[in-house]
Structures are given as C-alpha cells and as structure tokens.
Amino acid sequence: MKIHAYIQSMKGQATTLSELLRVHNWAATEKYFGLYAYATQSGAVTFDLAFGGDFWSDVPSRWLFGIDYGRTQPQALRYIMGKPNTEVRIHDGAWVVSNDGFLPRQDFHMKTSFLTNQSEVRFGMVAGSGNFSSNGLRHSLECGASFRTQVEKEYNGTFRSAFTAANSLWDDATPVDEIIEIYDQRWKVSQAKFTETSNEPDPNFDDVEAFWIEAGYVTRNRGPSKPGNQIDMPRGMNRYFGFTAPEDLPVNSVIGPVTFESPSGNIVSNNLRLGNNMMEKISLPIPEQHGFDMYDGKVLVFSLSNGRFRMWALEAAEFDSAFGHRLGAVRSMGSGRRYGYIK
Structure with a gap:
C-alpha cells in the first residue's frame, strides 16, 4: 500500500x-467515481483542463454531488453532464431540491474519488478537505491523502469498505436528469433576489470604489489547454473604470487603458x-502568471486604489459572504450574468 499525505498550496x-x-x-x-459536497463551474473547468479530452472519451466516470444550500452551480452540473461517458447523480436530490434554501435533511460533505482498474488489479483513492472547485482542487x-495498491488483500483491508459504502450512496441518489431543470430554475431565482429592475437609477460612478461582475464561462482564447483571460462586459461598464x-462609438474602438494590480503584486x-x-x-x-487560478465561474471584484484596479476572483459563495450585504444596483445581462457595485 502506497500512501501520500499532503497539505495543498504549500511549497513542495x-x-x-x-x-x-x-x-x-x-x-x-x-x-x-467522484463524490463531492458541491461543484462549481471553476472546478469542472479545472478538472477538464488538467485531465483533457482523452479522459472523458476513454474512462467511464460517475459523479455524485450534493446541492445542499444551493452551493453547487447548475452550470457545473451541466458541464459534467455534457461530457461523454459520464453519469451524474445528486445525493438526496429529490428531497433537497423541494426545500426552500435547498436545506438537506443530512449534510453531504463528501470529498473523495476512487480510481480503479480491475483488469490490472490497481485501486486508488484520493480523499481530503478540498471540494470540486478550483480553490478546493x-x-x-x-489537506488530503492518496492511497494506491496492486494487492487485492490490501485493498480489501483498507478502502474497499468505503468504496462499497460510496456505491450505496450512489444507488440511493437522484439522477441529475430528474431535477436539473427545477434546480436550475430555483437556483437562479435564489441568486436573483438582489437583482434590481432595469429602471434602477445609475450610481454616481465617480463615487464607486468597488464593483463586480460574474465571469461565467470564459472562452479559451489562449488555447484549449489553458484558462481564458478575456471577458465580455455590458455596454456602459466602462463608467466603472472611469471612462465615458x-x-x-464605432465597434472595435479602444475605450481606454485599464491598469490592474493582481494578487501577486504585479501591474498589468x-x-x-x-x-x-x-x-x-x-x-x-x-491567470497563472499573476496569482489567479482561473476566471471561469468566478465573481470578479475590482477596487480602485491609486489609479489602479485591485482584482479578486472569488467563488460565488465567497463573494456572497464577503459582499452580499453591500450590493447596490445589481443588474443582469441577457446571459444571466450579474454585475454591479459594492456600497
């Protein structure tokens, strides 16, 4: 049995x-077979970029996710569902999706994957604290640990019972196809609770110190194996950046230069x-040069400081915890992506 423990994001x-x-x-x-408490769009894209197209075409995969408290993004479920050779189920999904706030009757906190090769008698498991988000991955x-063995007796004496239990959870779970439409609809309603009507007065842009936009899916403008870094924003967003x-204005015109200060301290x-x-x-x-992991599925926050815009790329839950009580004039684009300023 080979065991490797690790603490993620520490050198070495x-x-x-x-x-x-x-x-x-x-x-x-x-x-x-992957089981995760929740999934985000950034997690699905991170996994896809790392494993590549051959994984999806060559390896049948099962995915058991939770939707407790609405933490899982429907876009993430649809992303995985759209890949070949995948099956997706939701832990107690029929029950959870019917409750206000997506309250579970028992929290689903799984964060583990089983990787098996019966033909060559190879069994692997990776378990830890990281969820299926780019941050968690x-x-x-x-912290976490991986286990692998080519000795069936070792497998039987260690994590076979966990694999058997995980399969029982799978058998009792709800196929995602049965609830994805209602979950998507109800999730969007829960997210839209702060969105204002289109006749909401514009803020005094000179007084706005911080603003935000949901990135959604970011086109891989840098190639299929790299996260994209180019996003579209609605007309008028330039006012948040200090332009008028x-x-x-003709298409393909430059509005003006924007200087960013990234988490790494670099200026771009x-x-x-x-x-x-x-x-x-x-x-x-x-992303990889300036302290970000990716922008897909993140909420981008910009804060003006000394003529530069400091940037954060947050998961939706992180953004809601940090700024949900300070949102002003929240608007929605045709795609459903939201944006606005922070009071």
Missing part, C-alpha cells in the same frame, strides 16, 4: 488535483474596447 506539496492525476496515471484508470490551503464612452495594463458584438471587452491578467 501536492494538490488534490495533482494527486488525482498521479493516481489516475498510475492506475491507468478504467473507472472513475488546487489553490486554497487543504459615447453611445455612437490592457485596453478596454468595444467588440463586434457591441459588448465591452477586456483582457485580464494571465
């Missing part, structure tokens, strides 16, 4: 994602411009 240590990849490569996985401080772009300047689709576009600091 593995991450949940790197351990999953290591065990997957060792096992030559024939079947994958590789960015935030988490005219309504008759890129032009805000009006695109062919009549949306305002900006290239953000390249």
Whole structure:
C-alpha cells in the first residue's frame, strides 16, 4: 500500500488535483467515481483542463454531488453532464431540491474519488478537505491523502469498505436528469433576489470604489489547454473604470487603458474596447502568471486604489459572504450574468 499525505498550496506539496492525476496515471484508470459536497463551474473547468479530452472519451466516470444550500452551480452540473461517458447523480436530490434554501435533511460533505482498474488489479483513492472547485482542487490551503495498491488483500483491508459504502450512496441518489431543470430554475431565482429592475437609477460612478461582475464561462482564447483571460462586459461598464464612452462609438474602438494590480503584486495594463458584438471587452491578467487560478465561474471584484484596479476572483459563495450585504444596483445581462457595485 502506497500512501501520500499532503497539505495543498504549500511549497513542495501536492494538490488534490495533482494527486488525482498521479493516481489516475498510475492506475491507468478504467473507472472513475467522484463524490463531492458541491461543484462549481471553476472546478469542472479545472478538472477538464488538467485531465483533457482523452479522459472523458476513454474512462467511464460517475459523479455524485450534493446541492445542499444551493452551493453547487447548475452550470457545473451541466458541464459534467455534457461530457461523454459520464453519469451524474445528486445525493438526496429529490428531497433537497423541494426545500426552500435547498436545506438537506443530512449534510453531504463528501470529498473523495476512487480510481480503479480491475483488469490490472490497481485501486486508488484520493480523499481530503478540498471540494470540486478550483480553490478546493488546487489553490486554497487543504489537506488530503492518496492511497494506491496492486494487492487485492490490501485493498480489501483498507478502502474497499468505503468504496462499497460510496456505491450505496450512489444507488440511493437522484439522477441529475430528474431535477436539473427545477434546480436550475430555483437556483437562479435564489441568486436573483438582489437583482434590481432595469429602471434602477445609475450610481454616481465617480463615487464607486468597488464593483463586480460574474465571469461565467470564459472562452479559451489562449488555447484549449489553458484558462481564458478575456471577458465580455455590458455596454456602459466602462463608467466603472472611469471612462465615458459615447453611445455612437464605432465597434472595435479602444475605450481606454485599464491598469490592474493582481494578487501577486504585479501591474498589468490592457485596453478596454468595444467588440463586434457591441459588448465591452477586456483582457485580464494571465491567470497563472499573476496569482489567479482561473476566471471561469468566478465573481470578479475590482477596487480602485491609486489609479489602479485591485482584482479578486472569488467563488460565488465567497463573494456572497464577503459582499452580499453591500450590493447596490445589481443588474443582469441577457446571459444571466450579474454585475454591479459594492456600497
């Protein structure tokens, strides 16, 4: 039995994602079974970027997620559902989706994956504190351990019972197809509770010190194996950045330069411009070079300081905890992505 414990995000240590990849490569996985308390769009994209298309086409995978308290993003479920060879179920999903606030009758806190190859008698397991988000998989401080063995007796004496129990949870779970539409609908209603009507007065942009926008899915403009860094924003977003772009501005025009201060302390300047689709576009600091893991599914927060815009890329739950009580004039784009300022 090989066991490897780690503390994620500390120098010289593995991450949940790197351990999953290591065990997957060792096992030559024939079947994958992941169980996670919640899933975010950033987690789904992070896993996809790391494992690549061959994983989905070659390895049948099962995914058991929780939707307790609405922490799982429907976009994440749809992302995984859209991949080949996948089955997705929701722990106690029929019950949880019917309750206000998606309250569970028993919290589902699983954070583990089983990677098995019966043909070559290889069994692997990765368990830890990290959830199926980009932070949980590789960015935030988490602890965990991986287990692998080619000796069936060792497997039987260690984590086979956990695998059997996990399969029982799977058997009792709700197929995602049965509830995804109602969950998506009710989740959006819960998220839209702060969204104002279109006749809400615009703020005094000169007095806005912090503002935000949901990134949604970010096009992989840097190639299929790298997270994207270019986002579309609604017309008028330039005012938050201190510009006053005219309504008759021609497409493909530069609105002005925006200087970002990233978590790494680096300074990056890129032009805000009006695109062919009549949306305002900006290239953000390249994630892996400037202290971000990715932008997909994150809420981007900008705060003006000494002529620069400090940036954060937060999971939706983190954003709600930090700023949910301070949101002003929240608006929604046609795609459903929200944006606004922070009081």
